[in-house]
Amino acid sequence: xxxxxxxxxxxxxxxxxxxxxxxxxxxxxxxxxxxxxxxxxxxxxxxxxxxxxxxxxxxxxxxxxxxxxxxxxxxxxxxxxxxxxxxxxxxxxxxxxxxxxxxxxxxxxxxxxxxxxxxxxxxxxxxxxxxxxxxxxxxxxxxxxxxxxxxxxxxxxxxxxxxxxxxxxxxxxxxxxxxxxxxxxxxxxxxxxxxxxxxxxxxxxxxxxxxxxxxxxxxxxxxxxxxxxxxxxxxxxxxxxxxxxxxxxxxxxxxxxxxxxxxxxxxxxxxxxxxxxxxxxxxxxxxxxxxxxxxxxxxxxxxxxxxxxxxxxxxxxxxxxxxxxxxxxxxxxxxxxxxxxxxxxxxxxxxxxxxxxxxxxxxxxxxxxxxxxxxxxxxxxxxxxxxxxxxxxxxxxxxxxxx
Amino acid sequence: xxxxxxxxxxxxxxxxxxxxxxxxxxxxxxxxxxxxxxxxxxxxxxxxxxxxxxxxxxxxxxxxxxxxxxxxxxxxxxxxxxxxxxxxxxxxxxxxxxxxxxxxxxxxxxxxxxxxxxxxxxxxxxxxxxxxxxxxxxxxxxxxxxxxxxxxxxxxxxxxxxxxxxxxxxxxxxxxxxxxxxxxxxxxxxxxxxxxxxxxxxxxxxxxxxxxxxxxxxxxxxxxxxxxxxxxxxxxxxxxxxxxxxxxxxxxxxxxxxxxxxxxxxxxxxxxxxxxxxxxxxxxxxxxxxxxxxxxxxxxxxxxxxxxxxxxxxxxxxxxxxxxxxxxxxxxxxxxxxxxxxxxxxxxxxxxxxxxxxxxxxxxxxxxxxxxxxxxxxxxxxxxxxxxxxxxxxxxxxxxxxx
DNA sequence: CAGGTTTGTCGACTACTCTGACAAATTGAC
DNA sequence: GTCAATTTGTCAGAGTAGTCGACAAACCTG
Numbered sequence: 001x002x003x004x005x006x007x008x009x010x011x012x013x014x015x016x017x018x019x020x021x022x023x024x025x026x027x028x029x030x031x032x033x034x035x036x037x038x039x040x041x042x043x044x045x046x047x048x049x050x051x052x053x054x055x056x057x058x059x060x061x062x063x064x065x066x067x068x069x070x071x072x073x074x075x076x077x078x079x080x081x082x083x084x085x086x087x088x089x090x091x092x093x094x095x096x097x098x099x100x101x102x103x104x105x106x107x108x109x110x111x112x113x114x115x116x117x118x119x120x121x122x123x124x125x126x127x128x129x130x131x132x133x134x135x136x137x138x139x140x141x142x143x144x145x146x147x148x149x150x151x152x153x154x155x156x157x158x159x160x161x162x163x164x165x166x167x168x169x170x171x172x173x174x175x176x177x178x179x180x181x182x183x184x185x186x187x188x189x190x191x192x193x194x195x196x197x198x199x200x201x202x203x204x205x206x207x208x209x210x211x212x213x214x215x216x217x218x219x220x221x222x223x224x225x226x227x228x229x230x231x232x233x234x235x236x237x238x239x240x241x242x243x244x245x246x247x248x249x250x251x252x253x254x255x256x257x258x259x260x261x262x263x264x265x266x267x268x269x270x271x272x273x274x275x276x277x278x279x280x281x282x283x284x285x286x287x288x289x290x291x292x293x294x295x296x297x298x299x300x301x302x303x304x305x306x307x308x309x310x311x312x313x314x315x316x317x318x319x320x321x322x323x324x325x326x327x328x329x330x331x332x333x334x335x336x337x338x339x340x341x342x343x344x345x346x347x348x349x350x351x352x353x354x355x356x357x358x359x360x361x362x363x364x365x366x367x368x369x370x371x372x373x374x375x376x377x378x379x380x381x382x383x384x385x386x387x388x389x390x391x392x393x394x395x396x397x398x399x400x401x402x403x
Numbered sequence: 404x405x406x407x408x409x410x411x412x413x414x415x416x417x418x419x420x421x422x423x424x425x426x427x428x429x430x431x432x433x434x435x436x437x438x439x440x441x442x443x444x445x446x447x448x449x450x451x452x453x454x455x456x457x458x459x460x461x462x463x464x465x466x467x468x469x470x471x472x473x474x475x476x477x478x479x480x481x482x483x484x485x486x487x488x489x490x491x492x493x494x495x496x497x498x499x500x501x502x503x504x505x506x507x508x509x510x511x512x513x514x515x516x517x518x519x520x521x522x523x524x525x526x527x528x529x530x531x532x533x534x535x536x537x538x539x540x541x542x543x544x545x546x547x548x549x550x551x552x553x554x555x556x557x558x559x560x561x562x563x564x565x566x567x568x569x570x571x572x573x574x575x576x577x578x579x580x581x582x583x584x585x586x587x588x589x590x591x592x593x594x595x596x597x598x599x600x601x602x603x604x605x606x607x608x609x610x611x612x613x614x615x616x617x618x619x620x621x622x623x624x625x626x627x628x629x630x631x632x633x634x635x636x637x638x639x640x641x642x643x644x645x646x647x648x649x650x651x652x653x654x655x656x657x658x659x660x661x662x663x664x665x666x667x668x669x670x671x672x673x674x675x676x677x678x679x680x681x682x683x684x685x686x687x688x689x690x691x692x693x694x695x696x697x698x699x700x701x702x703x704x705x706x707x708x709x710x711x712x713x714x715x716x717x718x719x720x721x722x723x724x725x726x727x728x729x730x731x732x733x734x735x736x737x738x739x740x741x742x743x744x745x746x747x748x749x750x751x752x753x754x755x756x757x758x759x760x761x762x763x764x765x766x767x768x769x770x771x772x773x774x775x776x777x778x779x780x781x782x783x784x785x786x787x788x789x790x791x792x793x794x795x796x797x798x799x800x801x802x803x804x805x806x
Numbered sequence: 807c808a809g810g811t812t813t814g815t816c817g818a819c820t821a822c823t824c825t826g827a828c829a830a831a832t833t834g835a836c
Numbered sequence: 837g838t839c840a841a842t843t844t845g846t847c848a849g850a851g852t853a854g855t856c857g858a859c860a861a862a863c864c865t866g
Contacts, residue, residue, distance in 0.1 A: 006441035007418045009823055009852050012410045016853090019409055032813065038409035042814065044854050069864035070812025218645040230731075239637060241733025242621040242770070251763045252727035256658055265726070265761040323668070324655035328633075328731065330644025358668040360654045365646045412821050412854055419822090435844065445845065447823055472833040473843025 016040065017395050020048050021057065021078075025103050025392075026214070030063050030073035049076055055399045056082050056144075057102065078102045083391070083399070084143035086135075086192070087384030088128055088150035088180070089377075091199070092116060092168045093290060095124065097131040098377060099143065100384030102392070104210040106377050107143065110135050121163075121171055125179035129187040138188050146398060147193040147387030148180060151202040151379040153225070158244035161196045168226065195386045200229030200247065200338070201238055202382030203372070207335050208233040210381065211374040220331040220367075222249065222322070224340035226289075227262075228270040232329060250274075254321055272317040275339055282310035293339060300346050308346060315347030319354025326367045327360055337372035344371035419443060420798050423451050424460065424481075428506050428795075429617070431480035433466055452479055458802045459485050459547075460505065481505045486794070486802070487546035489538075489595070490787030491531055491553035491583070492780075494602070495519060495571045496693065498527065500534040501780060502546065503787030505795070507613040509780050510546065513538050524566075524574055528582035532590040541591050549801060550596040550790030551583060554605040554782040556628070561647035564599045571629065598789045602626065603650065603741070604641055605785030606775070607634030610738050613784060614777040623734040623770075625652065625725070627743035629692075630665075631673040635732060653677075657724055675720040678742055685713035696742060703749050711749060718750030722757025729770045730763055740775035747774040 016038065023029055023037045035045050052058045056079060063075035081101055089096040089111075096111035110131045116124070128150075136142050154166025161177040177194040185191050197205075204221030213219040219233040228250035232239040239246050250270035251263050258267030259277075271277065275293065276286040282299065283306050284292045299307035322334060336344055351369065359366075372378065391398040419441065426432055426440045438448050455461045459482060466478035483504055490509075492499040499514035513534045519527070531553075539545050557569025564580040580597040588594050600608075607624030616622040622636040631653030635642040642649050653673035654666050661670030662680075674680065678696065679689040685702065686709050687695045702710035725737060739747055754772060762769075775781065794801040 006422055006443035006447070006823095007410075007415045008443075009412060009415060009821090009854090012412060012415060012822090012853060015410045030813095035813095040409035040411075041855060043816080043856085044409070046814065047853085065863085067864085068812080069810065071814070071860095071862040073813060216645070232731075234637070234642060239642075239732075242619070242735030243733055246731065246733035248730040248733075248763060251730045251761070252655075253723050253761065254656055254659070256723070257660060263761075263763040265763065320656050320659070325731070327651040327654045328635075328649065328728070329642075330646055330649035330651075332645030358654070358656065358666075360651060360666040360668065365644075365648045367645070409854090412823090412852090415822060415853095433844095438844095444824060446825085446847080449845065449847095450822085468832085470833080471843080472831095472841065474829095474831040474845070476844060 014394050014396065016044070016048055017052060018393050020045075020052060021102070021392055021395055024058060024076060024078050028075050028077035030075050031060075032073040034076060052395065055395060057395060057399070080105075081107055081143045083146060085146050085384040085387035085391075086132060086137065086148040087380040087382070087387070088148065089199075089379040089383060090116075090124060090150055090152050090169070090176075091379070092153060094376075095119075095127060095131070096377075096380055097128055097135060098380040098384070099135055099137075100381050100388070101143065102388065104206070104381055104385065106380065108135055109377060109380065117168070117170060119169075121174040121176055121179055125176065125183040128180055129183035132184055133187055137184075138190055144399070145190070145192060146391035147195065148184065149195045149197065149202070149383035149386035149388075150176065150180060151199045151383040152176065152196055153199045155245065156196050156198050158240070161194070163196065193387065193390075197383065197386050198229065198231075198247075199223065199379055201231040202386060203337050203378050204231030204233055204247075204335070204382070205238060205385050206378040206382035207337060207372050207374055208236070209385065211372060211378065212335055212370050213333055216331075216333040218329075218331045219333050219335055220325060220329055221335045221337060221372075222318075222340065223338040224273065224275070224336070224343075225338045226275050228274055229338075232331075249321070249325060252321060252324065254317070254324070269317070269321045273314050273321070273340075278310060278314050281313055282307045293343075297342065300343075311343060311346035312350040314343070315350035316354050318347060319351040320358070322351070322369065323355050323358035326355070326365070330365055331367050334367050334369040335372050336369060337378070341372045417797050417799065419447070419451055420455060421796050423448075423455060424505070424795055424798055427461060427479060427481050431478050433476035433478050434463075435476040437479060455798065458798060460798060460802070483508075484510055484546045486549060488549050488787040488790035488794075489535060489540065489551040490783040490785070490790070491551065492602075492782040492786060493519075493527060493553055493555050493572070493579075494782070495556060497779075498522075498530060498534070499780075499783055500531055500538060501783040501787070502538055502540075503784050503791070504546065505791065507609070507784055507788065509783065511538055512780060512783065520571070520573060522572075524577040524579055524582055528579065528586040531583055532586035535587055536590055540587075541593055547802070548593070548595060549794035550598065551587070552598045552600065552605070552786035552789035552791075553579065553583060554602045554786040555579065555599055556602045558648070559599050559601050561643070564597070566599065596790065596793075600786065600789050601632065601634075601650075602782055603632030604634040605789060606740050606781050607636055607650075607738070607785070608641060608788050609781045609785035610740060610775050610777055611636040611639070612788065614775060614781065615738055615773050616736055619734075619736040621732075621734045622736045622738055623728060623732055624738045624740060624775075625721075625743065626741040627676065627678070627739070627746075628741045629678050631677055632741075635734075652724070652728060655724060655727065657720070657727070672720070672724045676717050676724070676743075681713060681717050684716055685710045696746075700745065703746075714746060714749035715753040717746070718753035719757050721750060722754040723761070725754070725772065726758050726761035729758070734770050737770050737772040738775050739772060740781070744775045 060074040084099045087100045098109035099107040155164040163174040181194045200223035208219040221231045223229040230247045230249035251268045254269045255267035259271040261268035261271045279292045280286040463477040487502045490501045490503045501512035502510040558567040566577040584597045603626035611622040624634045626632040633652035634650045654671045658670035662674040664671035664674045682695045683689040
């Protein structure tokens, strides 16, 4: 049912400011573009633009000649580096902190490579604060920070922003948001809101808003790793589900005769397409992780048949599962990310064949399947997006109270 | 991303009127209840209530004593039978037309039983118009009709409201909405908007809003029949997908060694839980349809082992698929409808066992699985809901132009 | 340089909600 | 039965936001 909550005139302003900002973060636009996109009048747009300009979020420059008659409309754009959020990528082999602007682009990034399985949540939070300091948070001329977001490889409980379980980090029920908030507070003297999200969800958000999915409103994102995660983007926003855990596509049953899954069940999708089976099928050490995958890529590039067969088999199973997901969710686009992204060239033939064989329903429902295009900073950007969201939804409120 | 469209002061009024109506259709409420539910002020609510009252949609009666001090707040309720939509249920064995009020309750229903596979779309539309006349559309004292909705057992294309394919009716690419509109126009002299929807989607809508799902905002509805359809309800509204065909859960692959599906693929869910396998497993004629299912129920009630085993096996496969769907969608509630509803008592043990074995993730994510509770009129009500939706979203606009 | 076109600006107007004061209608204590 | 406390409906005035229409500004074409 509809939201059932009342609207006030002030909400109108808030919505319209957010709409303008929403258009602009996809790229600069002239004032008359904004008028066309929002359906508001020129007078109203003048007020909105001037308010956002006073907040320092946007500025106007005279636009290039259009070649058409009429008074030229000035180009409105986000002020780069005026406002930003801190994005944190807590991966198993990488810890990265980056400043991300309203346009979803990184301003600067600081990272540490290396195995982090031994790091405690506390030392991780401490490292994050140190890196945030190094990146220049709070310094002169630095952007106004609206918040901090962190991407974690594990289950995150929305209610209290706890990391319920991150097996690959060895974390259980960690209040990571609080740890980061206090670490940053102690080191930098600023209190920032910290949000946490699952890495698949945040990768999906970045990819859906700024990557290959930028033109689609309904995207299914598949994140391959040791396990297989996913995130469902509907109308540009993540589908959370009733308790916030929607998107666990890795445990969809696809093969009743399949192997036992670490979840205790049998024949989950992830037992057919996860990192371990893939390496095993290729004759490599199933526990060799990232380095094993790199070996696999080299072998495939070298035309080694066993590697190619293993990848094709993975593509086939990927196709089996995706066919079902496409029938269920009818996304316009499927984005393959994580481990699978770089492997797509070797999997897509087998994958497509399976999709064609299992296509059901009218021809209109065709979802293209593509590899993720954003690089290593996708998680960072998705994490920052988490923190930017409330500020984008209420720009005036955020910047007059916070800054 | 957000909707990016501008809001005007008039939209505020529209939204607030719709909010009040949205609260009221779940049951009567006092004016101060409405104030609490919407967050608006008492003065504003006075204006909204009086506007809706002038439109004839609601009225106020003095409420029963609350036992608490203070001036009593009058009870606001929908005027029964003031405004309604015509719901049409086009099933294989039943054609029904009903008047459904704003509260989602039928005012009157006219139906024809009997096999309709020989009926053409044209004669069906003609019959619908005749039944609408019989029900008293346009007569004195009849409710104001805001539109017509029809539930069809087949694929419906949203763009032009065509029935793309309804195999069990033998319809292919039928402009059924237009047929009904002209048939009603010719016979009754009124031009009404006609919308069409898939039976699973409309059954889901009815069940989610007025049936077992009335307290949940995220519901997965599974509709068993010859095939298996489904509908995903997110935040009270159907999840349409990119091209409007989301919810085709019957063709999720669950068994690579399974039987060939009528969709051309292998091991679709529907090959393991559909009507045909169920009857076959029970030793009955797989083509005996509804009568076969009735025999099966009788046999199960009589404790016949083969029938019980067949139902348990169906429950098991239902559980396998549902486990996957719950992991993917994280609904708060799963509603089992259509053919499966009455069979649930015989399937739920095996189903639950499978769900427990395949549960993944934190304990918070538990979806209860229940049988649909609305009777034969569910499709009718869901169909009418389709027609009511625009009127509910803009009550003032609809009733001043239309009536 | 003149006419056509598109766009920004400004003031008057409309629509909606909020605020605050007051009146109305009930409960409960004396 | 009366009076205080409490809750709610009503009303007028104020505030905020967007629209409308007229006009000026800035560009193109010829």
